[in-house]
Amino acid sequence: MRTRRKGIAAPYLIWMVVFTVLPLLLVIYFAFTDKQGHPTMANLYSLGSYTNVFVLSLVLAVVATVLCLVIAYPISFMLSRLRAGRQGIALMLVMLPMWMNFLLRTYAWMSLLERNGLINRFLGLFGIGPFEMINTAGAVVLGMVYNYLPYMILPLYTAMLKIDSSIIEAAEDLGAGTWHKLWKILLPLSKPGIQTGITMVFVPAVSTFIISKMLGGGNFWLLGDLIESQFLGNAYNYNLGSAISLVLMVVVLLIMGFTGGFGQEDIEGVI
Amino acid sequence: MDQNIIVRLQDIVVDFDEEAVLDGLSLEIHDEEFVTLLGPSGCGKTTTLRVIGGFLLPKQGNVFFDGVDITRLPPYKRKVNTVFQKYALFPHLNVFENVAFGLRLKKLGEREVTERVEEMLALVGLRGFGLRDTATLSGGQQQRVAIARALVNRPKVLLLDEPLGALDLKLRKEMQIELKRIQQSLEITFIYVTHDQEEALTMSDTVVVMNHGRIQQIGSPQDIYNEPNNAFVADFIGESNILDGMMPKDFVVEFAGHAFACVDGGFAQNELVQVVVRPEDIQVVPAAAGQITGVVRTTVFKGVHYEMLVEQAGNEWIIQSTVASAPGELIGMRMEPDMIHIMHRSEEALAYMEEEEGADADEA
Ligand SMILES: Nc1ncnc2c1ncn2[C@@H]1O[C@H](COP(=O)(O)OP(=O)(O)OP(=O)(O)O)[C@@H](O)[C@H]1O
Ligand SMILES: [Mg+2]
Numbered sequence: 001m002r003t004r005r006k007g008i009a010a011p012y013l014i015w016m017v018v019f020t021v022l023p024l025l026l027v028i029y030f031a032f033t034d035k036q037g038h039p040t041m042a043n044l045y046s047l048g049s050y051t052n053v054f055v056l057s058l059v060l061a062v063v064a065t066v067l068c069l070v071i072a073y074p075i076s077f078m079l080s081r082l083r084a085g086r087q088g089i090a091l092m093l094v095m096l097p098m099w100m101n102f103l104l105r106t107y108a109w110m111s112l113l114e115r116n117g118l119i120n121r122f123l124g125l126f127g128i129g130p131f132e133m134i135n136t137a138g139a140v141v142l143g144m145v146y147n148y149l150p151y152m153i154l155p156l157y158t159a160m161l162k163i164d165s166s167i168i169e170a171a172e173d174l175g176a177g178t179w180h181k182l183w184k185i186l187l188p189l190s191k192p193g194i195q196t197g198i199t200m201v202f203v204p205a206v207s208t209f210i211i212s213k214m215l216g217g218g219n220f221w222l223l224g225d226l227i228e229s230q231f232l233g234n235a236y237n238y239n240l241g242s243a244i245s246l247v248l249m250v251v252v253l254l255i256m257g258f259t260g261g262f263g264q265e266d267i268e269g270v271i
Numbered sequence: 272m273d274q275n276i277i278v279r280l281q282d283i284v285v286d287f288d289e290e291a292v293l294d295g296l297s298l299e300i301h302d303e304e305f306v307t308l309l310g311p312s313g314c315g316k317t318t319t320l321r322v323i324g325g326f327l328l329p330k331q332g333n334v335f336f337d338g339v340d341i342t343r344l345p346p347y348k349r350k351v352n353t354v355f356q357k358y359a360l361f362p363h364l365n366v367f368e369n370v371a372f373g374l375r376l377k378k379l380g381e382r383e384v385t386e387r388v389e390e391m392l393a394l395v396g397l398r399g400f401g402l403r404d405t406a407t408l409s410g411g412q413q414q415r416v417a418i419a420r421a422l423v424n425r426p427k428v429l430l431l432d433e434p435l436g437a438l439d440l441k442l443r444k445e446m447q448i449e450l451k452r453i454q455q456s457l458e459i460t461f462i463y464v465t466h467d468q469e470e471a472l473t474m475s476d477t478v479v480v481m482n483h484g485r486i487q488q489i490g491s492p493q494d495i496y497n498e499p500n501n502a503f504v505a506d507f508i509g510e511s512n513i514l515d516g517m518m519p520k521d522f523v524v525e526f527a528g529h530a531f532a533c534v535d536g537g538f539a540q541n542e543l544v545q546v547v548v549r550p551e552d553i554q555v556v557p558a559a560a561g562q563i564t565g566v567v568r569t570t571v572f573k574g575v576h577y578e579m580l581v582e583q584a585g586n587e588w589i590i591q592s593t594v595a596s597a598p599g600e601l602i603g604m605r606m607e608p609d610m611i612h613i614m615h616r617s618e619e620a621l622a623y624m625e626e627e628e629g630a631d632a633d634e635a
Contacts, residue, residue: 166359169326172346173353174373174424184372188363 135217159193310481367401561603
């Protein structure tokens with residue numbers, strides 16, 4: 001069995017080397033060299049001045065991840081309890097926004113939240129507002145939650161599908177009210193899904209750049225924006241960009257290791 | 272047996288997709304009674320248990336526990352526990368913690384929890400299994416954990432939904448005896464669901480025969496077997512010969528072209544009835560000595576007895592006898608008066624007979 005598995009894994013290994021290991025090595029190389037290719041620690045030392053960007057990115061990503069979890073958990077549970085025939089349709093409705101282009105989705109939110117946007121105009125009919133919604137931290141978090149919510153729902157839903165209703169009923173039968181059912185049965189049994197979901201939302205959220213740009217109006221300069229400007233923007237310093245990427249990767253790895261979120265859960269079936 | 276009524280169901284109606292799954296079901300269950308709900312698949316046995324357990328709110332009707340209306344009480348507040356059809360053990364907890372679940376919710380001290388869990392594990396014969404992962408247990412052992420877990424809260428009533436359905440025959444027989452022992456030693460009520468009539472007859476104080484969401488008969492195993500209320504019960508509980516007949520007067524019934532003496536009376540003159548005779552209650556005698564005669568079609572050895580199909584004046588009889596008759600042989604048949612059971616021809620029974628004929632025709 002082992003050798004056969006190895007054989008099957010060969011193309012995957014090549015893929016990994018070309019598209020994962022090599023780029024990673026390049027990032028490390030650039031992070032520790034200067035423009036002339038001489039080894040240096042300057043890139044890393046200069047990161048201290050970007051601490052506030054790191055902190056803001058982490059905070060917004062954590063908030064967005066927690067919100068996603070809180071919103072997705074009951075939705076996933078209800079999805080998993082629907083009759084088999086209706087689950088497919090309901091799941092499709094939840095996933096529908098994912099089929100729309102990422103930029104379009106975010107543009108849509110821009111026009112909704114703008115000072116003269118749909119929401120403010122609607123509220124204006126009742127003499128309320130206008131509210132300053134766009135270009136706030138709330139708008140950035142909203143954009144993250146909206147875009148990444150499906151990535152939380154899918155693994156949670158998959159994990160919850162495996163929880164037989166009779167197990168929940170057994171808990172209730174033995175005296176568990178709503179709170180105990182959630183705490184002693186649902187949460188432990190859906191833990192793999194929670195971990196995977198957190199990873200799948202947190203990682204893109206902490207490194208996003210378009211959402212913060214479009215909905216934050218440049219007031220919320222996040223790590224993603226910082227990195228982008230080093231490679232594509234006017235700052236143009238890919239040594240610094242690599243150093244930031246490297247530190248971000250380490251931070252993400254640490255956090256994932258802490259939450260145990262290296263997705264043991266098999267979600268390939270759903271995606 | 273204590274005659275207090277512990278659970279009472281009153282005119283329970285449950286609908287699924289507009290279809291009545293329980294159709295005005297009323298039932299009284301006594302303290303310390305072993306009651307079995309018996310009936311074919313889909314007749315509403317599980318649904319009845321779910322109504323008692325609180326997992327299903329009936330569309331109509333009331334559930335009483337110890338005289339108190341608990342129809343709308345959620346499951347976790349009921350003094351009833353359930354052994355689920357597929358065990359439903361908590362996969363993230365070991366055997367000990369599965370059993371301890373109910374006690375932990377009550378916030379009992381660690382010592383009392385340990386004491387009571389060990390007591391339950393001993394009761395079901397799983398002493399020393401506490402630290403095992405439930406996934407490593409055999410089906411029979413998992414079943415025992417499920418029973419211990421349900422009993423640890425000391426319920427007055429235990430609901431069991433086909434608890435032995437997944438076990439092999441030998442283990443099933445062992446567990447039947449064990450369950451009966453547990454029920455008697457704890458002196459609590461068991462409401463037991465099965466579609467195995469033999470299991471129902473051997474274990475129960477009272478058998479409730481159900482079909483299509485209605486109760487067909489309630490009685491002791493002997494009553495159910497010997498005095499079936501209608502053709503459905505007679506047919507479902509063991510094999511029977513069911514024939515159309517007529518009562519010309521009390522203690523005489525005409526069927527199969529002969530007037531038999533019987534022990535039943537109180538029917539209208541010439542009332543049309545249905546007659547049930549158990550296969551083992553027909554004596555095989557020489558043709559000349561028979562009340563009626565028939566020709567043996569097939570003979571099959573069944574271990575304790577031979578089972579013969581006999582054709583007689585257009586009727587097909589099943590006869591069980593310890594003496595075999597050869598196919599083609601003309602035999603005489605005799606029936607003692609108290610072996611002939613007479614039933615009114617209820618609408619329900621007629622509907623059932625038609626259904627059966629339809630099914631037979633489909634098979635042919
Ligand atoms: N949740 C449900 N939704 C729709 N129909 C249901 C539901 N639960 C049960 N039914 C229907 O109700 C009827 C009775 O079901 P029930 O589970 O009570 O039968 P049962 O007597 O326990 O059968 P079995 O011996 O097969 O377990 C069946 O026709 C079943 O299809
Ligand atoms: Mg059932």
